[in-house]
Amino acid sequence: MFTRFMPAILLALAVPAAFASQPPQMLSESVTRHIRVDARQLALTGIQVIDGSGGPAQTDQTVLIENGRILAVGADGALAIPEGFERLDMDGHTVIPGFVGLHNHLHHPGVPVSHHAAPHLYLAGGVTTLFSAGSAAPLAELNMAGAVSRGLGPGPDMRIAAPYVTGPGGNWVMPRPETPGDARAFVDYWASAGVAGFKLYRHVTPAIAAAVIEHAHTHGLAVTGHLCSLTFQEAAEMGIDRIEHGFLSMSDLVADKARGECPSTLSSLETAEMDGPEIAAIVESLVARDVTLTSTLAIIESHFAHRPQGDPRAIEMLSADARAAYDARQTALRARRDTTRFTPELFNRVLSFERGFVAAGGRLVAGPDNGRHVVPGYGDQRNLELLVEAGFPVAEAVRIMTHNGAVELGLGSDRGLVRAGYRADLVVVAGDLAADPAVIRSTVYVFRDGHGYDPESLADAARGDVGLR
Template sequence: MIALLASLAGWAGASAQPVADLSDRARQHIRHDAPQIALVGVRLVDGSDDPARANQTVLIEDGRIRQVGPTADISVPDGFAVLDLAGHSVIPGLVGLHNHLHYPGTPASHHTAPHLYLAGGVTTLFSAGSAAPVAELNMARAVERGYGPGPDMRIAAPYVTGPDGNWVMAQPDTAEAAHRFVDYWTENGVAGFKLYRHVTPDVARAVITRAHAHGLPVTGHLCSLTYRQAAEMGIDRIEHGFLSMSDLVADKPEGVCTATLASLETSDPDGEAIGAVIATLVDHDVTLTSTLAIIESHFAHRPQGDARSLAMLAPEARAAYDSRQDALAARLETTRFTPELFGRVLAFERRFVAAGGHLVAGPDTGRHIIPGHGDQRNVELLVEAGFTVEQAVRIATHNGAVELGLGTDRGLIRAGYRADLVVLQGDLSADISRIRHPQIVFRNGLGYDPESLAEAAVGQVGLR
């Protein structure tokens, strides 16, 4: 696993940005801007596996966490703005590893994505494939300079696929072309690369080797390559888990993307074949990205878009959602996306982690899975999969930070860590759905108003 994203490493240690340096577009969404803030009386789920702790106080100073501990043991110094947050939970800011900055049909969601990710509690992300790389790189830089609100955004290069793949993606046809592609986008500041379903083995190997020479990671949404092949090539991360795995396809042609569903329907979640795939991934230090929110959208028997997410969709996106729901309903009795198959999806992620695998999370935005809301749904589904609340929060926060080479800077509520925090209404440890109710999102010590951020995007997802 290549954890350090060299091209953007300087951002990790950035100090808190003075509010006066922010544009009006960013400043209008800030609720708490004091340089010293005390969060008093909260329940902490701190990004580790430690049990949630009640009645804690967190001191924030100049964008960093100064002190954490029982409220009874901490004397709030003079000059701190005190927020009495009894009845609230605090978690680290979410760190998303499959967080696109585009929506199908919209090459760059330059307005809605930054607003909604931050509103949903996402404070750091990796875009996991770019549809408009120049726009996305500029978007990330603009947020860092204070021109608008948003998370710390690490941008991927354009997707790399093969001759039978999506025509809007890069299709280098030789190892030399792949090297030139990697060199060019590295020079332009990307934070990693993504292989897509039809990529050829030679090009995949060339991208991985060249990216690693630059100190950058490679992930993949795979099909032409099996998970075991990609692991042996040195891939750092694989997206989507169980449903994208072609390892179980009998007599699979080398380097060809073929249908996988039949092989997965009959698989044994506890069997030797899946165990061997997982063992290879763990032995080669390959991370998996859990994208349960978008995977759930394939299953008609599962919850689909809720009112708050649907309100964010532009009219054309809402019409597409309605059409898709009609199609799902029509296939309900004959669909191969059954409750049993969804159970296999969840079991694969449990088994991977139990075997020592490193699991991170991201929503893979599209359909009704919108920025921020999809990240929250992932956490809920991880708990449904059998992880504890604390484990699910760690997967969605500190594990992601570790994957980005930021594990000593953010993703935990510890003294010295960056003050990227989410204040949630209620007791998250007792009710995971409280993840949907952020009251304040602190990014680098500045407290943003989630409601204000979300209101700025109502009816616009899929438009801009």
């Protein structure tokens, strides 16, 4: 298993000092079997680049990769290809940075134990870095992330969240610290266990939320929330770093909301004036306090009966149990098509809120929040399509899903751009992504640290395993 890496190791000894501190990782056979391109010096030529900065696509580009880093990017012909570089003619293809997902669970809801399907599928779908945004089995997730980082299995760079924090009336499986002191002890324990952040859940009380936020910050860790008991504005005032899901979890507009309680209905969202002063004030307070919003459009779409209900590639990945649940849900959705409160009008409001947030200067990031038929990786691809449907140009949607995510994780100078010096975490798709976001489904290679993985091979290893008990 080591022979295939011997030449790479020898090359690494000869590279410039800037890269000498990052020797190629020893990858096990369970990783290398999915790698198709592993030249340590590689030139992608004739390719269209959407670089993750939000700037326009550039056609006919050459991207030089050396020892897992991007060495240079420039126009074909103008950028010289150094001696010894392997050339890959990528005419008719587009390259973007690997996705940096901020709401990328490693569990399938209802099945708490993490499974190998998630890291395989995230990588297959183009996700090279993720935050798990709430863990059902945090120790299993920390161990899995550690195994991937040591080259024992394929997957993205996975940053793991602590268990969700909720309060009275919340899910039984989630911790609910009772005093601020308990909350601080909880934060200390999970910070020392190696989590990358915390997630507040719908029923958390204001006192506990404030204690978690304040104490996590003393550890240099961020806090996000799927809110309900707290309004967006209350959480922003407490110093929360990020809010998940956007419009549909906003309780700020509930007229008779009791402080600290999760209201039973959010029907206020159905009538709110999208361009009115109330929503503008909420958005303004988030932007003023530098609160990031995480877009989870793929899972939100799954609530709406009039919307597509799953990509066939995703449905193939479901276990027998998850497939049966999917089929039952489709029957139920069809039956309530005319009576559901999940109307086309409400879906448009969700899209419009995210557009408005970005227009006001807010930082939007994304993640699939997998569940139902929304599976790791393919759910991220669907998010890209939905962000474009929301009105973002393709280059802007790419920025939201790549560089914005990297900045959010404090990695903005290392990844999320197709630019010299950045990590060679790249997604190569067949076709003109700038013209059609659906081209994101035609993934040809996903590079992580300069190794080019075969998405089909990764997906084959996960087929039928999403939601396996």
